[in-house]
Amino acid sequence: MSEQELPEAEVLLGWVEAGDEQPLDALEARLAAGPAVGDEGARWSKVRGQLDRPVAPDGLPDAVVDQLHHTLSRPRRVQWLLWPASVLMLGAALAASTMVWVDPGGPAETSQGTDPSGMHRGDGDVVDAQGPALQVAATVSAGTVQLTVDVGPGPEGVPVAPGSLRVVLLRGDGVDVTDQLDLPDGEARRVVGELALPAGVHALEVSVSDVEGHRTVQQLEVRVP
Amino acid sequence: MVEHQVEWPKADERALWQAWSEDRSEAAVEELWRRCQRIGVAVARRTLQGVADVDQEAPGLVDEVFVKALRTYDPERAAAGADRPFRGWFLRLVRTASIDQRRKRARDHLIDEPDAHVDHTPQPVDARLDIERIVAHLEAWNRAEGLAEDWPVLLAWLQCRHDGIRVPWKTLAAEHPVVAPADIPFQTGSALLPANEPAVHAALRKLDLCPRLVLDVLGGRMASEPSHLAGARGEAVEDALRHGMKRRRVSSPRGPVERVSVSGGSVTGARASFDVRSGGHRSPDSLRMRVEKVILGKVLALYREEEGR
Numbered sequence: 001m002s003e004q005e006l007p008e009a010e011v012l013l014g015w016v017e018a019g020d021e022q023p024l025d026a027l028e029a030r031l032a033a034g035p036a037v038g039d040e041g042a043r044w045s046k047v048r049g050q051l052d053r054p055v056a057p058d059g060l061p062d063a064v065v066d067q068l069h070h071t072l073s074r075p076r077r078v079q080w081l082l083w084p085a086s087v088l089m090l091g092a093a094l095a096a097s098t099m100v101w102v103d104p105g106g107p108a109e110t111s112q113g114t115d116p117s118g119m120h121r122g123d124g125d126v127v128d129a130q131g132p133a134l135q136v137a138a139t140v141s142a143g144t145v146q147l148t149v150d151v152g153p154g155p156e157g158v159p160v161a162p163g164s165l166r167v168v169l170l171r172g173d174g175v176d177v178t179d180q181l182d183l184p185d186g187e188a189r190r191v192v193g194e195l196a197l198p199a200g201v202h203a204l205e206v207s208v209s210d211v212e213g214h215r216t217v218q219q220l221e222v223r224v225p
Numbered sequence: 226m227v228e229h230q231v232e233w234p235k236a237d238e239r240a241l242w243q244a245w246s247e248d249r250s251e252a253a254v255e256e257l258w259r260r261c262q263r264i265g266v267a268v269a270r271r272t273l274q275g276v277a278d279v280d281q282e283a284p285g286l287v288d289e290v291f292v293k294a295l296r297t298y299d300p301e302r303a304a305a306g307a308d309r310p311f312r313g314w315f316l317r318l319v320r321t322a323s324i325d326q327r328r329k330r331a332r333d334h335l336i337d338e339p340d341a342h343v344d345h346t347p348q349p350v351d352a353r354l355d356i357e358r359i360v361a362h363l364e365a366w367n368r369a370e371g372l373a374e375d376w377p378v379l380l381a382w383l384q385c386r387h388d389g390i391r392v393p394w395k396t397l398a399a400e401h402p403v404v405a406p407a408d409i410p411f412q413t414g415s416a417l418l419p420a421n422e423p424a425v426h427a428a429l430r431k432l433d434l435c436p437r438l439v440l441d442v443l444g445g446r447m448a449s450e451p452s453h454l455a456g457a458r459g460e461a462v463e464d465a466l467r468h469g470m471k472r473r474r475v476s477s478p479r480g481p482v483e484r485v486s487v488s489g490g491s492v493t494g495a496r497a498s499f500d501v502r503s504g505g506h507r508s509p510d511s512l513r514m515r516v517e518k519v520i521l522g523k524v525l526a527l528y529r530e531e532e533g534r
Binding site for chain 2: 008017027031040046055060061066067198199
């Protein structure tokens with residue numbers, strides 16, 4: 001069908017605007033009998049490639065979507081701190097405590113303390129060489145995180161300061177959730193508390209001090225399904 | 226999959242679009258494209274008349290519009306009496322896109338040379354953008370919406386985008402069913418709803434998302450209560466759901482099925498229970514709309530809030 005045989009633009013657009021199907025049907029039939037428009041096979045292949053292509057809304061920068069992907073696709077890690085008793089006894093003097101991140105979907109990551117005055121473990125754990133012993137484990141069930149925290153005197157045998165245990169949810173400026181845990185304010189070596197958290201990955205920081213002010217801090221990451 | 230048994234050339238547009246929307250049938254969508262593209266090119270070519278390279282411009286524009294039309298076509302909003310509702314929608318988009326293109330060309334023509342001093346490189350996202358804050362807000366919003374099912378689908382979408390591959394919406398829809406709320410507790414001896422509205426609204430949202438989700442509302446009863454209370458509770462829930470729900474019926478070989486029904490409960494306990502009798506799956510298109518329009522739309526709003534800080 002040649003260009004001249006097509007109705008004028010105003011007429012054509014008028015049919016479209018009015019939803020006038022009869023002349024459009026007639027035009028479509030005439031066009032179908034005519035020559036192909038370009039390489040229709042190649043065009044269809046290109047269209048096919050565009051179907052279901054992920055598309056972000058207009059105005060949302062690709063970089064934000066990439067950051068979102070990076071943040072949400074981080075390996076889901078359940079952290080367990082394996083701190084052998086012998087290492088606990090030797091403390092910072094040996095500077096050899098070992099933290100193992102158990103990742104169900106990938107290889108375990110191990111980081112070892114290197115600085116005798118302040119060992120760094122994983123993402124930001126800092127242990128005062130003189131600080132109390134601290135061991136944290138978390139179990140997750142039905143939106144509730146159960147924290148089991150074992151505390152004890154440091155290598156010098158300095159007692160733990162009563163009420164010094166703090167649990168902070170690392171979000172924004174940090175949210176102190178110690179009160180929500182209803183932890184005993186005594187010298188119990190093991191304290192257990194429950195924390196209701198929404199689904200997602202949460203970073204917690206547990207800290208404890210002894211009566212001389214030495215402080216031990218540990219961070220852990222929990223995933224609530 | 227019985228796709229090979231369907232004679233797509235004889236199928237009407239509704240069947241073709243439905244086969245694409247629900248089963249991701251490429252044969253169906255190819256037939257739809259084959260039918261629409263020539264008349265689309267004719268409309269675009271006429272509207273762009275006088276523009277340079279119109280022969281190259283029109284087919285490319287039409288192909289882009291076809292993909293957009295597939296994404297945005299809503300059979301419920303289409304003209305009820307039209308024989309070719311998809312073509313009507315597609316041609317309207319072709320018309321609009323062609324006019325826009327013509328105006329753009331006219332503007333470009335007025336500007337002889339691009340301004341060498343204008344930096345056209347895309348602006349990097351502000352390094353201070355707190356994506357963790359956005360994620361936290363998104364999580365909270367997702368919880369408030371009562372659609373925990375959205376999260377894994379969003380992750381799959383992001384993964385597909387990252388890998389540059391097509392999103393397997395059909396697979397995602399099959400793998401991520403919508404879970405209806407388990408039940409709505411009532412006070413003993415009461416059939417009042419107000420305190421329980423969030424649960425009803427959650428069920429309502431899920432009914433609207435899933436064309437095939439059929440809920441049975443069961444009225445439970447305490448032994449000490451009169452038996453009619455159980456039915457009254459179930460009916461109160463049913464009324465609340467029907468009141469806000471888009472009126473849809475599910476087609477089945479035995480005829481249309483009401484999407485919400487009430488059954489007499491024999492379970493003890495003062496609660497109305499939801500029982501999913503059918504479906505619980507979203508269509509691939511509703512899943513895509515949910516991610517691209519709703520969830521990422523929310524991300525866009527949060528991003529703008531962050532920008533404004």
